[in-house]
Amino acid sequence: MSDTKTLPAALRGWAERETGSIAEARDASHPRQNSRVWELVRADGCRFYLKVSPTARTYERETFALRHAAPALGAGRAPHLRASSAEHLALLTTAVPGRPAGELPLTAAEEYEAHRQGGLLLARLHAAGDLTGHWRAEAEGALDTAAHGVHRHLDEAGDRLTEAERSLVRGLADQLRRVGPLPLGFIHGDARPRNLLWSGHAAWIDFERSRFAPVVQDFVTLASGVWADRPRLRTACLGGYGRELTPQEHHVLKCLAGLAAVSALTRGEDHGDPYVAARGRRTLHRLMTGVFA
Structure with missing residues (x-):
């Protein structure tokens, strides 16, 4: 602060x-x-x-x-x-009770429960709102919008990326344009431990990136961050959410993670945030080596 x-x-x-x-x-x-x-x-x-x-x-x-x-x-x-x-x-x-889950000295059981409840709340959020009219059109076009932005992200990244990494990311963006229908809903847009409060009960804050979109978009930051280090928290979150991602959603998650990694790498280095830059670099490495899960 x-x-x-x-x-x-x-x-x-x-x-x-x-x-x-x-x-x-x-x-x-x-x-x-x-x-x-x-x-x-x-x-x-x-x-x-x-x-x-x-x-x-x-x-x-x-x-x-x-x-x-x-x-x-x-x-x-x-x-x-x-x-x-x-x-x-x-x-x-x-004010909502609690502190960010990522900043608390939680036991393994407490951390698991915080993320389980976080997933449960995301399920409620995804089912909220009136997904009709222009809201549905926006949600259905969200992946095309994300893919369309890849050239700007690559231009901003400049020589921070190798040609192989640039080719990978362009390929992931192209794949997003060919995805069929996905489950849609109202997403938080920035679901991460910093915005997940814990006081014995979970709560979500900071909804400035919320919107109607494919619900899988709400798991990109988690998959690129805390899930990579502690896969049991993926189990907890999706257990609370009530279902596993479909194979198609999992593929889209990987594609979106690649685009988000380029943005994080550039943003982190441009704004002096080594943590964000390192997260982007690590996600690109995981995608390049085929270990993103």
């Missing part, structure tokens, strides 16, 4: 009209330039979070998710939206 972001007076005034007088505003931003989040504490100890979305699109996505999909997770399993401001691109939510 950063100590440098002070809550602007206009935002504080807007929040206090919704929550009452704020005794303390603590910076709770992630360590990146466009993250602006504050924990607000009233004198009675009641806590809220105020988030300024980085773009209008992420504001619209998170607002929609918190209004129409996240309530399906159940009380205390996702933030409750108290208010939103299109003028400020701001969302005011209740």
Whole structure:
């Protein structure tokens, strides 16, 4: 967390009209330039979070998710939206109990249960929302959209990739264009241990990348990260989810992981985040050597 972001007076005034007088505003931003989040504490100890979305699109996505999909997770399993401001691109939510699962000293059994419940909640989320009209069209076109972006990602990566890696990723993108119908739903969009809170009960936060899409897209970050090191957490998550991925979904997962790896490698190196860059490099290596599972 950063100590440098002070809550602007206009935002504080807007929040206090919704929550009452704020005794303390603590910076709770992630360590990146466009993250602006504050924990607000009233004198009675009641806590809220105020988030300024980085773009209008992420504001619209998170607002929609918190209004129409996240309530399906159940009380205390996702933030409750108290208010939103299109003028400020701001969302005011209740605080959810717990801390990120990836930051807690959990026992093996506790970690397993956190990821099992996380998978259960993703199943509820994927079944939420009204998948009709333009939402269905967007979901059905999501893989084509991902494949179309491969050239931009490869251009941004430049000489960070070998020609063999570039050829691999182009091939994976081409395969996405030939995939048949997949299970669709409302996805979280950034399902990772950082956004999975644990307090004895699991909860998901940070819905700014949520959207209607093939549900397999919600497992790309997990498969490229924590599942690679601890495959038992894959078992836990999909056990809670209620089913294994189909062979076609597993193939799509590999294709999407390749595209995401190039993006992570570039983003991590450009923004001084060695962890993200290393995750991208490792995923590419796993795909090149045929051990991605």
